[in-house]
Amino acid sequence: VVExxxxxxxxxxxxxxxxxxVLLYQRNVGGWPKNTxxxxxxxxxxxxxxxxxxxxxxxxxxxxxxxxxxxxYLSKVYNQTKIEKYKTAFLKGxxxxxxxxxENGGWPQFYxxxxxxxxxxxxxxxxxxxxxxxxKEVAAGGGxxxxxxxxxxxxxxxxxxxxxxxCILKTQYIQNGE
Numbered sequence: 001v002v003e004x005x006x007x008x009x010x011x012x013x014x015x016x017x018x019x020x021x022v023l024l025y026q027r028n029v030g031g032w033p034k035n036t037x038x039x040x041x042x043x044x045x046x047x048x049x050x051x052x053x054x055x056x057x058x059x060x061x062x063x064x065x066x067x068x069x070x071x072x073y074l075s076k077v078y079n080q081t082k083i084e085k086y087k088t089a090f091l092k093g094x095x096x097x098x099x100x101x102x103e104n105g106g107w108p109q110f111y112x113x114x115x116x117x118x119x120x121x122x123x124x125x126x127x128x129x130x131x132x133x134x135x136k137e138v139a140a141g142g143g144x145x146x147x148x149x150x151x152x153x154x155x156x157x158x159x160x161x162x163x164x165x166x167c168i169l170k171t172q173y174i175q176n177g178e
Contacts, residue, residue, distance in 0.1 A: 001039050002073045011080030017041075019077040022070050023089050024050040029112060030096025031060030031067045038070070060096070061110045063122060067093060068130035075145040090146050094138055094153065097131055101160050105167030107131055121167070128164065135161040 001018055009015055021038045024047055042050070062068065071093045078086035100111035106121030107128055113119050122128060137143035138157035148154060 002069045002076075005076075007076075008080070010076040015077050016081065016083070019074060019083075019086055022073055023085065024054075026054070026070065026089055026092070027057045027060050028054050029057040029060055029099075030092040030094075031062075031100070031111065032070045032093075033059040034061050034064040034066035036066075057112055059110070059114075060112070061118075062097075062100075062107055062127040062131055063109045064125050064127075065130065067096065068127075068134060071134055071145070075142075078146050087146050091148075091153070094134070094157065097135065098156050098160050101163065102167075104170075105160075105163035105165075106171075107164075121171070128168070132161055132164045135164070 001015070005015070018039050021040075021042060022032075024042065025032050025036055025038055027033075060067070071090055074086045074090045074093070077083070078090065096111070097107070100107055102108070102121070104121075108119045109122040109127065110118040134145070135157045137145045138148055139154055139161050141154060142148040
Protein backbone atom coordinates (compact mmCIF):
# COMPACT_ATOMS: atom_id res chain seq x y z
CA VAL A 1 0.00 0.00 0.00
CA VAL A 2 2.98 2.33 0.35
CA GLU A 3 4.36 2.24 -3.16
CA UNK A 4 2.03 0.45 -5.56
CA UNK A 5 -1.15 2.53 -5.53
CA UNK A 6 -2.15 5.29 -7.93
CA UNK A 7 -1.69 8.78 -6.49
CA UNK A 8 -5.45 9.34 -6.14
CA UNK A 9 -5.90 6.19 -4.03
CA UNK A 10 -4.11 7.86 -1.10
CA UNK A 11 -7.13 10.13 -0.67
CA UNK A 12 -9.62 7.26 -0.36
CA UNK A 13 -11.43 6.10 2.77
CA UNK A 14 -9.34 2.89 2.76
CA UNK A 15 -6.07 4.83 2.59
CA UNK A 16 -7.19 7.10 5.43
CA UNK A 17 -8.14 4.10 7.60
CA UNK A 18 -4.66 2.67 7.05
CA UNK A 19 -3.09 6.05 7.82
CA UNK A 20 -4.99 6.05 11.11
CA UNK A 21 -3.42 2.66 11.85
CA VAL A 22 -0.02 4.15 11.06
CA LEU A 23 -0.70 6.79 13.70
CA LEU A 24 -1.66 4.10 16.23
CA TYR A 25 1.58 2.20 15.67
CA GLN A 26 3.74 5.32 15.95
CA ARG A 27 5.41 5.52 19.35
CA ASN A 28 5.63 8.78 21.29
CA VAL A 29 9.34 8.95 20.43
CA GLY A 30 8.29 9.30 16.78
CA GLY A 31 9.37 5.98 15.26
CA TRP A 32 7.63 2.74 14.37
CA PRO A 33 8.24 -0.98 15.00
CA LYS A 34 9.22 -3.27 12.15
CA ASN A 35 7.48 -6.13 10.37
CA THR A 36 4.02 -4.88 11.27
CA UNK A 37 1.03 -5.39 8.95
CA UNK A 38 -0.24 -1.87 9.45
CA UNK A 39 -2.82 -2.20 6.68
CA UNK A 40 -4.87 -4.82 8.57
CA UNK A 41 -8.07 -3.76 10.29
CA UNK A 42 -7.61 -3.45 14.05
CA UNK A 43 -10.01 -4.46 16.81
CA UNK A 44 -10.76 -2.09 19.67
CA UNK A 45 -8.66 -4.33 21.93
CA UNK A 46 -5.69 -4.07 19.54
CA UNK A 47 -6.09 -0.30 19.33
CA UNK A 48 -6.12 -0.05 23.12
CA UNK A 49 -2.94 -2.16 23.34
CA UNK A 50 -1.22 0.04 20.74
CA UNK A 51 -2.14 3.19 22.65
CA UNK A 52 -0.48 1.74 25.75
CA UNK A 53 2.65 0.82 23.77
CA UNK A 54 2.99 4.39 22.47
CA UNK A 55 4.31 5.58 25.83
CA UNK A 56 6.91 2.85 26.12
CA UNK A 57 8.87 3.85 23.03
CA UNK A 58 10.18 0.33 22.61
CA UNK A 59 10.95 -1.50 19.40
CA UNK A 60 11.20 1.62 17.24
CA UNK A 61 13.62 1.06 14.42
CA UNK A 62 14.81 1.89 10.93
CA UNK A 63 15.34 -1.80 10.13
CA UNK A 64 13.30 -3.65 7.48
CA UNK A 65 11.83 -0.42 6.11
CA UNK A 66 10.31 0.57 9.45
CA UNK A 67 9.78 4.28 10.00
CA UNK A 68 10.85 4.97 6.39
CA UNK A 69 7.77 3.29 4.88
CA UNK A 70 5.41 4.87 7.39
CA UNK A 71 6.83 8.31 6.59
CA UNK A 72 6.40 7.77 2.87
CA TYR A 73 2.84 6.55 3.38
CA LEU A 74 1.85 9.44 5.63
CA SER A 75 3.26 11.92 3.13
CA LYS A 76 1.20 10.42 0.31
CA VAL A 77 -2.02 10.45 2.33
CA TYR A 78 -1.39 13.98 3.58
CA ASN A 79 -0.68 15.26 0.07
CA GLN A 80 -4.05 13.90 -1.10
CA THR A 81 -6.15 14.83 1.95
CA LYS A 82 -4.37 17.74 3.71
CA ILE A 83 -5.45 16.18 7.02
CA GLU A 84 -3.09 17.88 9.45
CA LYS A 85 -2.61 14.95 11.87
CA TYR A 86 -0.71 13.06 9.15
CA LYS A 87 1.71 15.95 8.63
CA THR A 88 2.16 16.24 12.40
CA ALA A 89 2.99 12.52 12.67
CA PHE A 90 5.32 12.80 9.68
CA LEU A 91 7.25 15.66 11.29
CA LYS A 92 7.42 13.73 14.57
CA GLY A 93 8.96 10.86 12.59
CA UNK A 94 11.53 13.24 11.10
CA UNK A 95 12.38 14.48 14.61
CA UNK A 96 12.85 10.83 15.62
CA UNK A 97 15.36 10.29 12.81
CA UNK A 98 17.24 13.46 13.69
CA UNK A 99 17.38 12.56 17.38
CA UNK A 100 18.48 8.98 16.73
CA UNK A 101 21.48 9.95 14.60
CA UNK A 102 24.89 9.42 16.15
CA GLU A 103 27.42 12.25 16.21
CA ASN A 104 29.46 10.26 13.66
CA GLY A 105 26.55 10.44 11.20
CA GLY A 106 25.26 6.88 11.45
CA TRP A 107 22.01 5.52 12.88
CA PRO A 108 21.48 2.63 15.26
CA GLN A 109 19.17 -0.15 14.19
CA PHE A 110 16.89 0.58 17.17
CA TYR A 111 16.30 3.84 18.97
CA UNK A 112 15.80 4.19 21.88
CA UNK A 113 18.63 1.77 22.20
CA UNK A 114 18.08 -1.94 22.46
CA UNK A 115 20.95 -3.95 23.96
CA UNK A 116 23.22 -5.89 21.66
CA UNK A 117 24.28 -5.32 18.09
CA UNK A 118 21.19 -3.14 17.59
CA UNK A 119 23.19 -0.11 18.75
CA UNK A 120 25.63 -0.41 15.85
CA UNK A 121 25.31 1.65 12.71
CA UNK A 122 22.91 -0.19 10.42
CA UNK A 123 23.61 -0.52 6.72
CA UNK A 124 21.65 -3.75 6.22
CA UNK A 125 18.19 -3.74 4.65
CA UNK A 126 18.92 -0.26 3.21
CA UNK A 127 18.17 1.13 6.68
CA UNK A 128 20.62 4.02 6.55
CA UNK A 129 20.03 4.67 2.86
CA UNK A 130 16.25 4.90 3.41
CA UNK A 131 16.78 7.43 6.20
CA UNK A 132 19.09 9.45 3.97
CA UNK A 133 16.58 9.42 1.12
CA UNK A 134 13.89 10.85 3.38
CA UNK A 135 16.22 13.46 4.87
CA LYS A 136 17.39 14.51 1.41
CA GLU A 137 13.77 15.22 0.43
CA VAL A 138 13.11 17.11 3.69
CA ALA A 139 16.27 19.16 3.16
CA ALA A 140 14.91 20.09 -0.27
CA GLY A 141 11.78 21.48 1.37
CA GLY A 142 9.85 18.24 1.13
CA GLY A 143 10.37 17.39 -2.52
CA UNK A 144 8.22 14.34 -3.22
CA UNK A 145 7.14 14.20 0.43
CA UNK A 146 5.23 16.74 2.51
CA UNK A 147 6.06 20.35 1.69
CA UNK A 148 8.14 21.79 4.52
CA UNK A 149 8.61 25.50 5.01
CA UNK A 150 10.24 25.40 8.45
CA UNK A 151 13.84 26.50 7.82
CA UNK A 152 15.07 24.93 11.07
CA UNK A 153 13.78 21.49 10.06
CA UNK A 154 15.22 21.89 6.56
CA UNK A 155 18.63 22.90 7.95
CA UNK A 156 18.66 20.05 10.48
CA UNK A 157 17.73 17.57 7.75
CA UNK A 158 20.51 18.86 5.49
CA UNK A 159 23.08 18.66 8.29
CA UNK A 160 21.96 15.12 9.20
CA UNK A 161 22.06 14.10 5.53
CA UNK A 162 25.57 15.49 5.09
CA UNK A 163 26.77 13.75 8.25
CA UNK A 164 25.22 10.49 7.05
CA UNK A 165 26.96 10.66 3.68
CA UNK A 166 30.23 11.51 5.43
CA CYS A 167 29.77 8.50 7.72
CA ILE A 168 29.30 6.19 4.74
CA LEU A 169 32.46 7.51 3.11
CA LYS A 170 34.46 7.18 6.34
CA THR A 171 33.36 3.57 6.84
CA GLN A 172 34.47 2.42 3.42
CA TYR A 173 37.07 -0.30 3.56
CA ILE A 174 40.45 0.59 2.10
CA GLN A 175 42.73 -2.22 0.98
CA ASN A 176 46.18 -1.65 -0.48
CA GLY A 177 45.41 2.07 -0.76
CA GLU A 178 42.22 1.56 -2.72
